[in-house]
Amino acid sequence: MAERYVSEWLNNQAAGGYVVYDPQTQTYLLPDEHAACLADENSPTYLPGDFQSFTSMVKDEHKVTEAFKSGTGIRWGDHHCDLYEGVERFFKTGYLANLVSDWIPALNGVETKLKSGIKVADIGCGHGASTIIMAKEYPESKFVGFDFHPDSINVARKRAEDAGVENNVKFEVAESTDFPGKDYDFVTVFDALHDMGDPHGASKQIFESIKSDGSWMIVEPFASDKPEENHNPLGRLFYGASTSVCVPCSLATKGPGLGAQAGPAKIEQVVKTGGFTKFRIATKNPFNIVYEVNP
Ligand SMILES: C[S@@+](CC[C@H](N)C(=O)[O-])C[C@H]1O[C@@H](n2cnc3c(N)ncnc32)[C@H](O)[C@@H]1O
Numbered sequence: 001m002a003e004r005y006v007s008e009w010l011n012n013q014a015a016g017g018y019v020v021y022d023p024q025t026q027t028y029l030l031p032d033e034h035a036a037c038l039a040d041e042n043s044p045t046y047l048p049g050d051f052q053s054f055t056s057m058v059k060d061e062h063k064v065t066e067a068f069k070s071g072t073g074i075r076w077g078d079h080h081c082d083l084y085e086g087v088e089r090f091f092k093t094g095y096l097a098n099l100v101s102d103w104i105p106a107l108n109g110v111e112t113k114l115k116s117g118i119k120v121a122d123i124g125c126g127h128g129a130s131t132i133i134m135a136k137e138y139p140e141s142k143f144v145g146f147d148f149h150p151d152s153i154n155v156a157r158k159r160a161e162d163a164g165v166e167n168n169v170k171f172e173v174a175e176s177t178d179f180p181g182k183d184y185d186f187v188t189v190f191d192a193l194h195d196m197g198d199p200h201g202a203s204k205q206i207f208e209s210i211k212s213d214g215s216w217m218i219v220e221p222f223a224s225d226k227p228e229e230n231h232n233p234l235g236r237l238f239y240g241a242s243t244s245v246c247v248p249c250s251l252a253t254k255g256p257g258l259g260a261q262a263g264p265a266k267i268e269q270v271v272k273t274g275g276f277t278k279f280r281i282a283t284k285n286p287f288n289i290v291y292e293v294n295p
Contacts, residue, residue, distance in 0.1 A: 002063075013028070041093075043093060047090075050090040052085060055086070060074070060244065060267075064243070064244050071251075073247075073252030073255075073257075074245075076149050077151055083245065084155070087126060098288070099130060114141050116140060117142075118185035119186075120141055120186045121179065121181060121184045122145045123154060123187075125145030125192075126156070127155045128145045128156030128159050128169070131143050131145035132165055135165040136163060139275070140168075146176070147174070183211050185214050187214065188219070193258070194220060195246045197249070199256065199270045200270055215292060216276070219289075221237070221288060222238075222285070222286060223238070225264060233287065238260040241260060242259045246258075258277075271291070279292075279293050
């Protein structure tokens with residue numbers, strides 16, 4: 001019986017153009033370029049993680065409807081669990097493709113320090129994809145990932161165990177405005193600053209916990225300051241997710257709701273309110289902007 005399901009599903013995939021059907025041999029083929037988008041979890045073009053996160057938005061539609069009416073938010077932890085795994089699977093592909101090869105080398109002197117061994121905090125780490133990639137690449141450095149969502153921290157700990165990096169990475173539940181530790185050489189925030197209820201408070205906490213010669217890397221979705229410049233297919237995707245997830249997360253604790261399309265000017269204002277004086281775009285690609293911030 002299971003075969004009958006598979007054959008019906010395969011024809012559905014062929015009708016959609018995802019697989020190619022050969023009537024001569026009556027076989028179905030997944031072309032390599034389709035596999036890169038649909039079947040290779042580590043490919044930079046892998047999309048099912050994104051789709052998984054969007055299924056959570058459909059499942060949570062009633063919560064968003066209520067939030068629209070009341071103007072209140074939805075806490076990160078109150079979403080369907082597909083959000084957390086979907087976000088991990090979606091963002092991880094970009095981190096695998098860019099973090100070690102492009103983003104860290106674009107920062108002033110950080111790569112050399114990471115190789116020789118420094119203290120790093122990854123704030124709003126979720127399931128720890130970024131933290132674990134860095135911990136694997138820079139075994140001399142010590143990493144701690146913080147997130148206020150306990151379920152995500154439990155998953156991150158399991159991921160670290162599976163990746164065999166427990167020696168130089170740990171994960172702790174903590175608010176971005178109140179995470180422990182001092183004298184960090186390097187602080188990172190991946191796709192999380194705009195979600196926070198108090199991004200200005202987080203900036204202040206990072207300022208107080210970082211060394212005077214330390215660096216803060218902020219990775220945000222690509223965005224311009226002017227909304228009209230974000231009115232394109234990518235902006236459509238980011239504003240959609242932001243309406244259902246990012247803005248409600250921030251509003252849930254009476255935050256500013258910066259949104260996933262905040263743009264450089266708003267991020268700079270957050271950073272400087274916290275006490276930092278140096279802010280620049282270190283690098284960007286069509287999907288992300290990477291900011292470098294120093295005290
Ligand atoms: C879009 S997810 C990104 C997760 C992870 N950085 C990644 O790239 O896969 C945003 C994360 O920020 C966390 N977060 C939001 N507000 C936070 C806060 N105030 N303190 C700590 N973590 C927070 C959420 O729990 C969530 O894991």
